[in-house]
Amino acid sequence: MHHDESRDLYDRALSVIPGGVNSTVRAIDPYPFFVQRGDGAHVVDADGNRYLDFVNAYGPLLYGHDPPEQVQSAIQSYSAEGPMYGAPTEIEVELAEFLARHVPSVEMTRFVNSGTEATVSAVRLARGYTGRDKIVVMRGGYHGAQETTLVEGEAGHVHPSSAGIPAEFAQHTIPVSFNDPEEITHVFERHGDDIAAVLTEPVLGNTATILPVDGYLETLRELCDDHGALLVFDEVMTGFRVGGLQCAQGKFGVTPDVTTFAKIVGGGFPVGAIGGKAEIMEQFTPSGEVFQAGTFNGHPVAMAAGLEYLTYAAEHDVYEHVNRLGERLRSGLTDILAEKEPTYTVVGTDSMFKVVFSRRGPDDLTDQCDSGCRQRADCPRFDHCPKNGADVQAAETNRYERVFWHEMKDEGVFLTPNQFESCFISYAHTEADIDRTLEAYDAVL
Known part of the structure; x- marks a missing residue:
C-alpha cells in the first residue's frame, strides 16, 4: 500500500486544523489515512486502498456504508x-x-x-x-x-x-x-x-x-x-x-x-x-x-x-445477522489467541468486539468463555480479564497502537486505532469478511 495522497492531505490539514484532525481519536502516528468513500462493509482511502471497516464511524453505521x-x-x-x-x-x-x-x-x-x-x-x-x-x-x-x-x-x-x-x-x-x-x-x-x-x-x-x-x-x-x-x-x-x-x-x-x-x-x-x-x-x-x-x-x-x-x-433480521457474525468473529479470535497469545482477552457482545492485549492470564484455558469475556465467575480467566478502565489501561496499549493496528491496516482491515475504543460489525459484513478478518488476525498476531 502507498499513502502519498493521505500524507499530502495531512500536511495541508496541519496548517488549518489543530493537530490535523477534527476529533482527537483520529490522530494516528505518523498520520491517518483519509477516507474518500464508503462501499458496503469497506472504506476506500484517498490513495485507492480498500479496507474492511470495523470502525463504522465509531458505531453509528449499523448498515455499513450502503443503508437500505x-x-x-x-x-x-x-x-x-x-x-x-x-x-x-x-x-x-x-x-x-x-x-x-x-x-x-x-x-x-x-x-x-x-x-x-x-x-x-x-x-x-x-x-x-x-x-x-x-x-x-x-x-x-x-x-x-x-x-x-x-x-x-x-x-x-x-x-x-x-x-x-x-x-x-x-x-x-x-x-x-x-x-x-x-x-x-x-x-x-x-x-x-x-x-x-x-x-x-x-x-x-x-x-x-x-x-x-x-x-x-x-x-x-x-x-x-x-x-x-x-x-x-x-x-x-x-x-x-x-x-x-x-x-x-x-x-x-x-x-x-x-x-x-x-x-x-x-x-x-x-x-x-x-x-x-x-x-x-x-x-x-x-x-x-x-x-x-x-x-x-x-x-x-x-x-x-x-x-x-x-x-x-x-x-428484518438485522440483529440476528450482525450478532451471529459477532459470535463467529469472537469465537475465532478466542481460538487464535489460545494458540498464539493466551494472555490476551477477547471482549465484546452482540456486534461489538475487541482484543485486549492483557499481560496476564491463567495457566489452563479449559472451559474459558468461548466467544468473548462474559465475566463468568467460573471461567479460568475471571481473575485476569479486564473488569474496569484501569485493567485496560494496564494492557500493552503501545503494542496495540504502534505495531498491531498498523499491521492490520496493511492487511486491509480497519480497526479502531487504540486499545480502548470498541470495534463494530455492520449488516453489510458477510461470513467471508469475518473469515478474511480472522486470517488477518492470525497472520499479524
Missing part, C-alpha cells in the same frame, strides 16, 4: 423538502413514539445533536430534578467532551483530566471503579444525600467493551433507589446495537431512570437524545425549570434517517 433503500429515500425526501424549519415536525414525534414503544426506560424523549449534548443535558436534568450536585461516574467510562465527566482521581481527590476546566467543577464528580460494588456502596454511605445520579455505560464501550459482572447493574439500581438518586445509562454506543431494539438495558434487565442515545438513533447523522420517565423528563423547559434548547434539535433529516434505520431493523 428506504433509509436513503427518506433522507433524500426530507432534504429535498427543506432541511430544517425552527418549528416542530411530525417525524420527530414518530421517532419519539418508536423509542417509547421499544426501550424499557423511555416514556418521553428530548432530541439534541450529539452524544455529548445528550449527557450534558442528562446531568443537568438529574441535578435539577433531585436538587443535588454530585454525579458518580465510572473510571474509564466516557460521556463526551463535558466538564462534569472529564475528571480523574480517587473520591475526595478528583481533578479535571483536561486543561480549561476549573478545578471546582471536578469537586462535584465522584469517580468509582466499574464492577466494584463495595466501592460504590461505600460512596453512597458517605455521600448518598448529595448524589444526584450515577452516570454509567451499561457496557464500558470506550474501554474495550467491558461487560458488567453478575449483579453489578442491579446494585447500582438498588443504591439509587435507596438514596433517591437517578440511575442514568449512557447508551450512546450500546443503544440499538446491544440488546436490539430494547438496547442494553433490555438485555441486562435493569431499567434506568434516564437514558442517553446518539449514533444509531440518528441513522448516521448528527443526533443525540435523552429519554426517560415522563415525571423526570417534564422537568425540561418549557414544561419544567431545567433549561434545554437547540437550533438543530429534532433535525428532520436526522429524525427521518433514524426512524427508517430502526424501522428496517424491526422488520
Whole structure:
C-alpha cells in the first residue's frame, strides 16, 4: 500500500486544523489515512486502498456504508423538502413514539445533536430534578467532551483530566471503579444525600467493551433507589446495537431512570437524545425549570434517517445477522489467541468486539468463555480479564497502537486505532469478511 495522497492531505490539514484532525481519536502516528468513500462493509482511502471497516464511524453505521433503500429515500425526501424549519415536525414525534414503544426506560424523549449534548443535558436534568450536585461516574467510562465527566482521581481527590476546566467543577464528580460494588456502596454511605445520579455505560464501550459482572447493574439500581438518586445509562454506543431494539438495558434487565442515545438513533447523522420517565423528563423547559434548547434539535433529516434505520431493523433480521457474525468473529479470535497469545482477552457482545492485549492470564484455558469475556465467575480467566478502565489501561496499549493496528491496516482491515475504543460489525459484513478478518488476525498476531 502507498499513502502519498493521505500524507499530502495531512500536511495541508496541519496548517488549518489543530493537530490535523477534527476529533482527537483520529490522530494516528505518523498520520491517518483519509477516507474518500464508503462501499458496503469497506472504506476506500484517498490513495485507492480498500479496507474492511470495523470502525463504522465509531458505531453509528449499523448498515455499513450502503443503508437500505428506504433509509436513503427518506433522507433524500426530507432534504429535498427543506432541511430544517425552527418549528416542530411530525417525524420527530414518530421517532419519539418508536423509542417509547421499544426501550424499557423511555416514556418521553428530548432530541439534541450529539452524544455529548445528550449527557450534558442528562446531568443537568438529574441535578435539577433531585436538587443535588454530585454525579458518580465510572473510571474509564466516557460521556463526551463535558466538564462534569472529564475528571480523574480517587473520591475526595478528583481533578479535571483536561486543561480549561476549573478545578471546582471536578469537586462535584465522584469517580468509582466499574464492577466494584463495595466501592460504590461505600460512596453512597458517605455521600448518598448529595448524589444526584450515577452516570454509567451499561457496557464500558470506550474501554474495550467491558461487560458488567453478575449483579453489578442491579446494585447500582438498588443504591439509587435507596438514596433517591437517578440511575442514568449512557447508551450512546450500546443503544440499538446491544440488546436490539430494547438496547442494553433490555438485555441486562435493569431499567434506568434516564437514558442517553446518539449514533444509531440518528441513522448516521448528527443526533443525540435523552429519554426517560415522563415525571423526570417534564422537568425540561418549557414544561419544567431545567433549561434545554437547540437550533438543530429534532433535525428532520436526522429524525427521518433514524426512524427508517430502526424501522428496517424491526422488520428484518438485522440483529440476528450482525450478532451471529459477532459470535463467529469472537469465537475465532478466542481460538487464535489460545494458540498464539493466551494472555490476551477477547471482549465484546452482540456486534461489538475487541482484543485486549492483557499481560496476564491463567495457566489452563479449559472451559474459558468461548466467544468473548462474559465475566463468568467460573471461567479460568475471571481473575485476569479486564473488569474496569484501569485493567485496560494496564494492557500493552503501545503494542496495540504502534505495531498491531498498523499491521492490520496493511492487511486491509480497519480497526479502531487504540486499545480502548470498541470495534463494530455492520449488516453489510458477510461470513467471508469475518473469515478474511480472522486470517488477518492470525497472520499479524
